[in-house]
Amino acid sequence: MNKTKKIIFEAAIKAFSQKGYHKSTMDEIAETAGVAKGTLYYHFKSKEDIFKFIIDEGLKMMEEEIIDKTKHLENPIEKLRMVCKVQLDLVIKYIEFFKTILSQMWGDEERQNQLREILNRYFNLIEGYLQEAADAGLIDGTDIKVKVYNFFGIMASTVVYSLIHKDKNANDIIEETIEFIMRGIGKR
Amino acid sequence: MNKTKKIIFEAAIKAFSQKGYHKSTMDEIAETAGVAKGTLYYHFKSKEDIFKFIIDEGLKMMEEEIIDKTKHLENPIEKLRMVCKVQLDLVIKYIEFFKTILSQMWGDEERQNQLREILNRYFNLIEGYLQEAADAGLIDGTDIKVKVYNFFGIMASTVVYSLIHKDKNANDIIEETIEFIMRGIGKR
Amino acid sequence: MNKTKKIIFEAAIKAFSQKGYHKSTMDEIAETAGVAKGTLYYHFKSKEDIFKFIIDEGLKMMEEEIIDKTKHLENPIEKLRMVCKVQLDLVIKYIEFFKTILSQMWGDEERQNQLREILNRYFNLIEGYLQEAADAGLIDGTDIKVKVYNFFGIMASTVVYSLIHKDKNANDIIEETIEFIMRGIGKR
Amino acid sequence: MNKTKKIIFEAAIKAFSQKGYHKSTMDEIAETAGVAKGTLYYHFKSKEDIFKFIIDEGLKMMEEEIIDKTKHLENPIEKLRMVCKVQLDLVIKYIEFFKTILSQMWGDEERQNQLREILNRYFNLIEGYLQEAADAGLIDGTDIKVKVYNFFGIMASTVVYSLIHKDKNANDIIEETIEFIMRGIGKR
DNA sequence: TATGAATGAGAGTTCATTCAT
DNA sequence: CATGAATGAACTCTCATTCAT
Structure with missing residues (x-):
């Protein structure tokens, strides 16, 4: 670039x-x-092209960060906790970027379809970590794909929190949110 | 009207x-x-006014449905399960309406601020059910407010599922999603 | 309107x-x-739409004028002369309109294809007059359609004359041009 | 070059x-x-400059071809027939080039005025052939200049034919068109 | 000679809103 | 109550031209 x-x-x-x-x-x-x-x-090429480029680069950075921060860990559960942590930290750090994603991912315009396609890469990444833990018998192994969406949804909830409690520090809810996820995915 | x-x-x-x-x-x-x-x-008054009116009416209906379907239940856990069920059923039934909400709730325009204000009513409703179960010692009682947002996030995940698997029936994921929530909130 | x-x-x-x-x-x-x-x-609807509307209305007026001025005549040759006369008079009177047509009729854009479609109506009108004279054995009857295009081309030549001799009165060439056409079509 | x-x-x-x-x-x-x-x-110098250059070179080639193909002929009428033939053949061969000329020759922009100036050279060339035939008493000698424009107009009609009958071979109309011209100019 | 990144005036089009009827 | 013609600011995008390298 x-x-x-x-x-x-x-x-x-x-x-x-x-x-x-x-x-x-x-x-x-x-x-x-x-x-x-x-x-x-x-x-x-166009305004939409700029948008797509940004989303693409942003997601790439996020994926790299997740991979980088988990690669030294062995235990799948620890990895998952780290994925949550990194993810939620990034959401808080780049909250405006996530708002952009969250506002644009629901529609049917070309730009919005492309956005979802890019997001799919991220979903696959998360699925990998969940699958690993499921294979090791450390979490409930049913409907891994559904858990991925749930995971994403909870990430979004952090953004909602920030929006509604603009004065508060969203970091305060990270630990509780991680626990929610860990329980939700059926950690044993 | x-x-x-x-x-x-x-x-x-x-x-x-x-x-x-x-x-x-x-x-x-x-x-x-x-x-x-x-x-x-x-x-x-304006386009935004129409929008606000619709969101208001829509949320009202949703709240009424939730209240109506839970009022005959006694057990707080059963109530929570019913809240999840009704909520997810509504999401699937009126998915387009929820997409509209989800696309408009992240910004800072007047319309978007109003939307969040209206959503707050809904958050309070959910909080009541969670508090009731917590008071009865049936779920983990810490950070109830955070759980409300998590609850909302998971609702959103059902919309994501529908968007990505346009061909599939989102009803298939309701049970698993309810379980995710019930585990996530720390049901005992 | x-x-x-x-x-x-x-x-x-x-x-x-x-x-x-x-x-x-x-x-x-x-x-x-x-x-x-x-x-x-x-x-x-658009700029092109305005253009099309103008061409359509303009050609309609031209056709009406031609029909109106020839309807009291009996002799096919006299009719043809009148068609030439009316046509060339109109070209000189509305020369700017014809320049617009002549500049836009050669390309492959939607607007230009539509223009040619509209022009076809005019070609059919002229063909009728030529056919009538041919049927009466008053002009050469071969390749009537080609003669229609030749007829159109000569009309265009009047515009060229006006463009090149901006100072002169194009009326001066009408008689000679009519003669060229009448000879060209093989009047007997 | x-x-x-x-x-x-x-x-x-x-x-x-x-x-x-x-x-x-x-x-x-x-x-x-x-x-x-x-x-x-x-x-x-500019886009218009490229355009002008192309028109200039194109017309030059056309003139050379006409001169070359007529120089061995003696009879002015035969020469005129050859001029028509060469001209119409070129129109069909380089129809896209002629469309460009025909679309640009009607306006008042610098480029368009220059185009007409260049075209004048060609008109003079044609006039020479017509004058020669008129001097020899072989065609009607009145208004030679008008006949030049008529000649040009009929050339244009070949392009119209090609535009409207895209599927057909414009060669089919050359003979008839030549006859139209020869009759039109008053061949005796 | 040749390059190509940068320019910016200006184009066609959209659409929430107004207001006289 | 209801209308719909009229508005005009704002939008995205195009493209001939320039100029430092």
Whole structure:
């Protein structure tokens, strides 16, 4: 990613996170980036293209972080706890990015379908960890796929908490949320 | 709610559910309702006003259904199971309505803040059921509020499932999802 | 055609005639018409739609004029002469309109295909007059369809003349052009 | 014309012929030519400049072909027939090139005025052949200039034919069209 | 000679809202 | 109560041209 593209990328993240996809305009992104509007279109095909690029990069970083932080662990349960921890930490750290995802993942527009496709990569990653624990007989092994969605849903709940308790520190709920998940997946 | 207002209300539900808030136009709502565009503004202040009205009515119905279906039950755990069941059934039945909520609840626009305020009523309702079970010592009593959000998140996961497995019947995952919740809240 | 639509129609004719299709802007048409730009889109689907509407109306008027001016004549040759005369008079009178047609009829865009479809109506009209004269044995009867195109081409040549001799009066060439056509079609 | 310029020239011909002037972009021409966009501006002043260059070269070739194919003929009428034949053959062979000319010759932009100036050279050439025949008393000698335009118009009609009967072979109408012209100019 | 990243004016289109009837 | 023509700000996107390298 060259310099200008990166500048645009960052300006767009900021815009989408603060205002959501529809309320962010190309004019505004260009101004924040300090480039002309045409430059946006030199580096990206369209507004949707910028969006997709951001989601893609963001998810990639998240996956890398999860993999990196779990690779030194042996116990599948410990791994799962770490996945939860990393995941929830990232949600709190990049809460605006997650809001963008959560606002755009429900519809039927091209952009939204693509977003879900990218998310699928993440779901597969989580499934791997759950399956590993199930294979070791450490958690309930039925309906692993459903558990993946539940896992995702609880991650979303952290965002809801932050939205409703804007004054509070969402870190406070991480431990309890991890426990909820661990119990939910049927840890033995 | 008089006749014309009701017609508009229903046309708007249909539009928002099928296309989301932004892609639904006042023109389209008016056409579906079979009234002139100006008539929309006679009965509602604005597009956001229609949206708020729908969310309000929808949540009200949901709350009534939950209360109605649990009032004959005695055991707090049975009540909670019923709350889950009713809730997930409604999600599947009115999935488009929930998609609309889920797409609009993350932002900072007036409409979105109002939506969260309305959702709070629902959160309080759920909290009551959880508190009751906790008071009876039937579930883990710590951080009840956090459990409410987790509960909500899992509801959302059912929508995700439907989005990703468009061909499958989401009813298949209800039982497993209820179990996830019951374990997650620390049923004893 | 209601009042506002007519105003837009006339502003658009003026714009397209003076500047051609591509150089005419919706802003300019709106300003000339004295309405807001949005009003253009209330009455027409798109810029192309305005264009098509104009061509359609223009050709209709032309056909009516030709039919009207020939209906009292009996002799097919006299009719043909009158067709030529009316046609060439119209070309000179509405030369800007014909330039618009001539600039837009060669391409492969939707608008241009539609234009040719509309032109076909005119070709059929001319063919009728030629066929009548051929049936009466008054002109060469071979390849009537080709003669129709030749007829059209010569009409175009009048526009070329006007373009190149902007100072001169194109009426001067009408008689000679009619003779060219009459000889060309093989009048006996 | 050096190598790079020639490559650009050919890419531009292809573009203008296939898509017309306005729909052809400098990006596309550069890509077809296999050079950078800046290179276009090294060899040509502007897009209009490329256009003019192409028209100029194209007309030159056409004139050369006409002169070449008639120079061995003695009889002015035979020459005229040959001019028609060569002309119509070229129209059919390079129909896309002629469409480009025909779409651009009616307006008032600089490029369009220049195009007509270049066309004038061709008109003078045709006039020479007609004058020669008139001087020899072989055709009607009145209004030779008007006949030139008529001649041009009929050439255009061949393009119209091709546009409307895309499936048919335009060669089929050449003979009849030549006859139309020969009769039209008043061959004796 | 050649490049290609950057530009920015300007295009067509959308749509929530208004208001005279 | 209801209408629908009219509005205009705001939007995304295009593309010929420039210029530092």
